[in-house]
Amino acid sequence: MAAIPLDLLDRIRNLERQVRELSGRAQTRPALNTINHGTVTIGEGGQLRVKAPSGHTTFGTGQGPRGDWYVLLAREDGTPAVQVGNNNFDGDDIRQMIxxxxRGGDVLVMDDYYADGYLGRPWVPIPMSPAALVTGSEWRTTHAGRFQAQHAVLTASWSVYAPSGTTAEARLMINHGGELSQLGEAITSSGKEVFTTQRFTPSDHRLKHTEAAGLVLQARRASGTGTGEAWCQGIWGVNTTTANEAN
Structure with a gap:
């Protein structure tokens, strides 16, 4: 039998070792904790979730179980903090709201659910001047304020008082582009204070988001000789509650 050189045996043993190393590395799953110079793509219904030791999701993005694509930031206990889209919160169709x-679970900031382009929350008060006396038969401005529309809906509360034997009226007007027009219904008082709260949608005030206008509360004495009073209880920009209010 011919002699086999020792260096050839060494080479064979070295090749066997390298094959074993390569085979072992092929079965080892590499660490996936660093991505350099690349893009991670999640599609076709996939999601990325980061969970606290408690098991609650603190960050999530992707396609949620209702089909819309969402981004969620939550607190360690799983309560939501910031969200775009739905992913199991508040109904079946959140229309990609922000x-x-x-921490208590109340919505602090959101865009309007039904009225695209308008703020939903927070509600914003519209400042008006103090109450004024009503002694004349002609409509007189008792309160005035100017604002820029942030919300789709205005909710206005005002009242009018007239003593017994006297009748007084009060109405809310909007100054839009230099033209005054009445919002809602006027209220009438005789011998007591009468209150009203009325909601006005874009079809009433005709304001686009951030468009400026003036609000004017007017009052007059319709009959009698007593002195009436008109009060603005408060006016706010608020979110819609139905799809019809967005029109």
Missing amino acids: RLWS
Whole structure:
């Protein structure tokens, strides 16, 4: 039998070792904790979730179980903090709303659910001047304020008082482009204070988002000789509650 050189045996043993190393590395799953110079793509219904030791999701993005694509930031206990889209919160169709929650679970900031382009929350008060006396038969401005529309809906509360034997009226007007027009219904008082709260949608006030206008509360004495009073209880920009209010 011919002699086999020792260096050839060494080479064979070295090749066997390298094959074993390569085979072992092929079965080892590499660490996936660093991505350099690349893009991670999640599609076709996939999601990315980051979970706290408690098991609650603190960050999530992708396609949620209702089919819309969402981004969620949550607190360690799983309560939502910031969200775009739905992913199991508040009904079946959130229309890709942007929402920010308080720690107590209340929505602090959101866009309007039905009225695209308008703010939903927070509600914004519209400042008006103090109450004024009503002594004349002609419509007189008792309160005035100017604002820029942030919300689709205005909710206005005002009242009018007239003593016994006297009748007084009060109405809310909007100054839009230099033209005054009445919002809602006028109220009438005789011998007591009468209150009203009325909601006005874009079809009433005709304002686009951030468009400026003036609000004017007017009052007059319709009959009698007593002195009436008109009061603005408060006016706010608020979110819609139905799809019809967005029109």
